[in-house]
Amino acid sequence: MHVPFSLVDELDRVLKSAAAAAGFDAAAFSPEVRVADAQHGDYQANGVLGYAKSRKQNPRALAEKLVAALPAEFTQSTRVTIAGPGFINFTLAPGSLLAWLRTYATAEQLAAGAAADHAGQTWVVDYSSPNTAKQMHVGHLRSAVIGEAICRLLAFTGARVIRDNHLGDWGTQFGKLIYGYKRWADPAALAADPIEELERLYKLGHHATPEGSPELEEAKRELVKLQSGDPENVALWKKFSEVSLGAFQQIYDRLGIHFDHHLGESFYNDKVERVYGELTDIGLAENSDGALVVFHDEHPRFSRNAERPNPFMVRKADGASGYASTDLATALYRTEHFQADGIVIVTDFRQSDHFEQLFLTVKKWFAAKGYRLPQLHHVTFGAVTGEDGKALKTRDGGTIKLKALLDEAVERAFAIVSEKNPELPEDERRAIAEAVGVGAVQYADLSQNRSSNYVFSWEKMLSLEGNTAPYLLYAVARIHSIFRKAGATPGEPATESAATEPETPTEIALARKLLKFPDAVRLATETLRPHFLSLYLFELAGDYSTFNNADRVLVDDPVIRARRLLLCSRTLLILETGLRLLGLRPLTRM
Template identity: 70%
Template sequence: MHVSFNLAADLEAALKTAASAAGFDTALFAPDVRTADPRHGDYQANGVLAYAKREKQNPRAVAEKLLAALPPELLARYDAAIAGPGFINLTLKPSALLNWLNAFATAPALTAGASTAYAGQTWVVDYSSPNTAKQMHVGHLRSAVIGEAICRLLAFSGAKVIRDNHLGDWGTQFGKLIYGYKRWADADALKREPIEELERLYKLGNDATPADSPALEEARQELVKLQNGDPASVALWKTFSEVSQRAFDEIYTRLGIRFDHYLGESFYNDKLEPVYRELTSLGLAEESQGALVVFHPEHPRFAKQPFIIRKGDGAANYATTDLATALYRAEHFKADGIVVVTDFRQGDHFEQLFLTVRKWFEKTSRRVPALNHVTFGAVLGENNKPLKTRDGGTIKLKDLLNEAEERALTVVTAKNAERPEADRFTEAECREIANVVGIASVQYADLSQNRSSDYVFSWDKMLALEGNTAPYLLYAVTRVHSIFRRGNLGAPGSDALLALEKTATPPETPNEIALARKLVHFSDALATATTTLRPHFLSLYLYELAGEFSAFYAAEKVIVDAPSIRARRILLCSRTLLILETGLHLLGLRTLQRM
């Protein structure tokens, strides 16, 4: 028997079929299936009310007609009832819950079930995007963490995902950096702490080249030499880029992030002129006060705010590069969707960019990809101001992660001392646990928030073992692992354990049923997080699942004598572990078996 992974989508299709059988105008009827309040069922179909109002019919009578047309195979899986003026509540029967849990018993089965949503689609995700020759700081955290989670969600849902780090590796700052490098470079510092030394040299170069000074003209000439391909200047620029990428990759490795491409601004240098020519020939771009601009008179905010794609002095800007980037992704990668992850302050730029891209592609009969600007708020200190060091400086991301690991180590060491001596971790084990917990705490503190909001960075909250935190969820995972260890049940997902779980009967007790229902709704949380590009929906689900498991475990003994009861409770523990670990990995977190 086929069991659908995404039950909500399955219900949408079944209700559409029933509506047709009941004589509804299916062009006007949308079932509008949503996850229900658990007190009322698993799903609620709300579409009857809108349809009845449009057709000037009694909504409850319409709901009864629809209910009567539901196929027997659907009613074998759900208890269906009409509530209020015409809502249809659908509650999965225990046997249907068991069927779903058996169908999605392993990581490959979950992946196969989820991968139909975006199958055959290619999505390019542009995230992190730091500037070459500068250290990554706390402001880079959200783009990196949110972008990686979105990549994993899309890939799990079947998309081919191309991760692109659009580095800021070109522009005026390099003239000043080369100016500073030639005067004050410290060879030993470049070997010891290269990215820190480059950042120091840029600051010196920037301070030494005030506006209208002869020094600034020298820095500009260094940039001209670089842009004209002077071999010595290009060699320096390549060195800066290589040093920077090594420093970035150290951070990305700690965060579990990888990229397929590092196509920075420099990659598009030779692709800008065709953009100017084509937009001008299409009548989209025009000269205005010496600059080349695109107007969007139909837009309420941008009617008098031109989108400048070439400055008055003939220089390119971010808009030029971003247009060339969109074209390359559409044509070279054949992207069905493009996601750009930046902070909210770039909202106007990307809204104008995407407006321009849509008009441009439509005029040239190019397929327009789904264009998504994923924005996020700021990271605040506990004073509700942007997070800074004590002396008011910018917090380096490397230092933030180091502090997270050290604070986690303090907590782990204290907890370890409370364990029976024979069961204590070694110092190396404590450090490994602290590494996972510390990094995960920083990641999850970000991902558990609605990305559109600012959030307050609090060490005490993010490292707490209670509440919606990484330590709480990681501990929930280790609790389930401990059940299998103490019960000598073998490894979760092993053939022997899967064979035992096949003997399980449907859930019976209220806590068993509540946990089973929560497990089945993994597909809904996944779909919502992926379609909205908002990972916090998955974070909230995992937190609620951990709470549901805690209530189940407090009320029900797992290792009991009765074989059927033991089998179904072991199955519930196995699926909880599978979905918690799967979900946390989708968010980019590593998990532990003991902590």
């Protein structure tokens, strides 16, 4: 028996077939299947209303005609009702719920079911992207966490994902850093905390080279030497990059992030001349006061006739490249070298204008040259603020370092774990605290709509109540404890073989929620908004809690026990799978 992973896809297929049998114009009819409110059923099809309106027919009568054309085997396993002017509601029978739960019993089976959405596609995801020789701070958190979740969702739905950390590793700041390094470097400090020392040296170099000073001219000469390939300065630049990547990786390891490439701005330094030449040859770029720029006259903000013209600066008047130059070269490289079908760039909302102009330019450029155009997505996010609504800062007004933020989260989690489980060995409490503390920071971000600012609250994010990482991780640990008490292993066929269809209202409600997992994954992936998956997991944990409170699992009756352990097992599977997709590490004890 074939059990489809996505019931939305299956209903879409069945309804299109029935529409053709009922004499609809199959090419013009779209079923518009979506997840329904629970009181109406599992799914709802709304497409009859628009179809009837376009043909000036009675939508209810057409809905009845469509339902009458559904195959008998379908209506035997799914209750179909018509509501209002022609909404069609579908409620799965308990036997269909059990069949799905038996079919998708492992993480591999879930992934195989989800893989159809992006099978055969290659997606490049550009995220995190800190500047080298500087410490990562709280402002780098959202790009890293959101970008990693998007990578995992795309990979789960079948894509080949290439993770690219587009480092800020080139530019004028390196002249000042080299100037400072050659004068004030402290070998002991470099050995103990190299990136802290590089930040100190840059600040010294910056303050020692004010505008118009001979010292600034000296720093500029250091930069020219670097750009010209001077061995000493290139060796220093490479050293800065290596120690920076080492420091970044310590944070990435804690967040569960790995990159396939660290192709920073420097990588594209020798690739911008092709961009200048091609944009000029096709007449897209033009000279404006010595600079090479692109105007998008069809756009109200980027037109030459706008109130404040804001052209896309492809090359500066002094001949230097900038963000636009390297970003255009990057788009071409990812399309040609990686054969990308989709490109996702994750940055904060303040860069929206830049990427809107970048994508407009790429689309015109690629069309003129006949290049294949991948999907282009700029994933933006709001700011992290304190409870006063202002940017999150240290007590003395400085920027919070990301390492310090994670350390504090883990220490706070350790205090909570130690209070609740003082009998556990310290190393186990430390391991739990690392997963809970880091997970709490990640999830506080991912549970928010990324377009919004969000308020950073230690009390809320570490709470065992509400839509938090500790609440979900604790739900997972509770289910593991049930299996320990039962002397059984989650997902073990022998434990579940006697299970029958769900019967009680809470069993049925939980089973119905479990079947919505594919819809949550698809919505989060298609919109590139992980919070849709977070919300689903929170609701699933709530439905499980209701079931667990109403229906005792470890009863004597072997059939009921097997049925309820099956529901526990699948809840555990989907909670753990979903949490891993968000980058969190589930726990068996907490």
